[in-house]
Amino acid sequence: MSLRYALLGLLAGEPASGYDLTQRFEKQLGLIWPAKHPQIYGELNKLADAGLIEIDSEGPRGRKVYRITDAGRAEAKRWLTEEPVDRTARLEPLLRSLFYWLMDPEDLRAHLAAEAAYYRQAAAGFEQFAADKDGGVYGDSPQVKSMRVTIEAGVKLYEALADWAEWAQTVPPAEPQD
Amino acid sequence: MSLRYALLGLLAGEPASGYDLTQRFEKQLGLIWPAKHPQIYGELNKLADAGLIEIDSEGPRGRKVYRITDAGRAEAKRWLTEEPVDRTARLEPLLRSLFYWLMDPEDLRAHLAAEAAYYRQAAAGFEQFAADKDGGVYGDSPQVKSMRVTIEAGVKLYEALADWAEWAQTVPPAEPQD
DNA sequence: GTTCGACGTGTCTCTTCATACATGTCAAGT
C-alpha cells in the first residue's frame, strides 16, 4: 500500500511521468523504499482511475506526465495523519548475523569487512546529499527541507550499521561448528 | 527466500516445532524479520520435502518437532558464505518523512514524539536483552554469542532512529502547505 | 542510412506475505 502514497507524495511535490518516478526510485529512494517500473506504472494507472492523480500533459514516445488532484492531496494528508505508521523492518543482513556461528571465522571476517564497507559508503552517499542540500544546491523549498530530514535518517542509520559491522569484527569468534 | 534460511538457521541451533518457531518470530525476530504462522508451517513442509529438515519427534496435539539434517546444515552454510547479501531496506517511517512538508506542524510534532518514543523503547528492549546475555542468563554457546551480535545491531539501529526522531523535532517546521 | 543508447509504457508469471478462516487438543480453574 505504501507505494501508492509514495507516488502520491512525490506528485504532490511536482508533476512527473512514470519514467521520471522510476528514475527517482532508482537513484534516490532505492535505499529506503525500492520499486521497479512495472509496479510504478500499474499503481499510477490505479491512482488515475481513483481520481487521485490526472494527466497533466503528454509528450513524445507516449510520455504521460501526471499531476496530483485536490482529492489526491487530501488523501496524502489523510495517510500522513491518520494511517498508523508501519514500522515493519525486514533486514536480511541482521537475520544473517544470527547465524554467524555457523560460518568459518575467515569467511565471517571477510563478510563483516564487506558489510562495513558497504554501509560506510552508503552513509557517505547520504552525507554528500546532505551537504549539497545544506549548500543550497537544491534551494530550500518545503520539499527540500523534508528531504533533508529523511537524508539525516539515512546517514544515522547507515552509520549505525557501519559502526556495528566494525564493532562485530572485534568480537572474538566462537569455535567453528559443523 | 530468506524465511527458508531463517528457519534452517534456527533449527541448526536446536530442534523445534512450527509453534515454537512462530513464538520466536513473534517475541524475538519480529523487529528484524517478521513472519506469521501460515508462512512458517508452509515453509517447514517444503524444507522437509527437500530433505533439509526432518521430524525429530511428535507430541500431543499433532505437535511435530523438526530437526535439521546434514544436508540442511550444509545448505545453511552455503547460504551464509555463497549467497549475496540482500541489503534491501523498506522503511515506511523514512518514506513518510519525505512528505512531512505536507503535514500540519502540530500533527508533525506529535508524530515525531511518538516515533522517538517507539524507537527509544525498542532500543531499550534490545539493551535489556543484551544485558541478560552479558550477564550470562542464557549461557555462552556459539548461538548465544551470535545473537549478542545481532542484538547489538538492534540497539545501534533503533537508537539511531530515536536520535533522528528527536533531532527532527528541533528542525524548524516549514510553512504549512495545502 | 544505420546503429546504439536512452526514453517510455506496458503485460505476464511467479514468489512472498498478510489476513481470515478452519479445526481440533489439552490442562487448569470453577
Next chain:
DNA sequence: ACTTGACATGTATGAAGAGACACGTCGAAC
C-alpha cells in the same frame, strides 16, 4: 461438567513485489 486459554497445525484468498518479456520512439554519433 463446563469453560477458557494456550497449544498446535493447517488452508484459502488476495495484495505486493520481482523478473522476464514485449513493444515502440527519438536523438546523436558514425
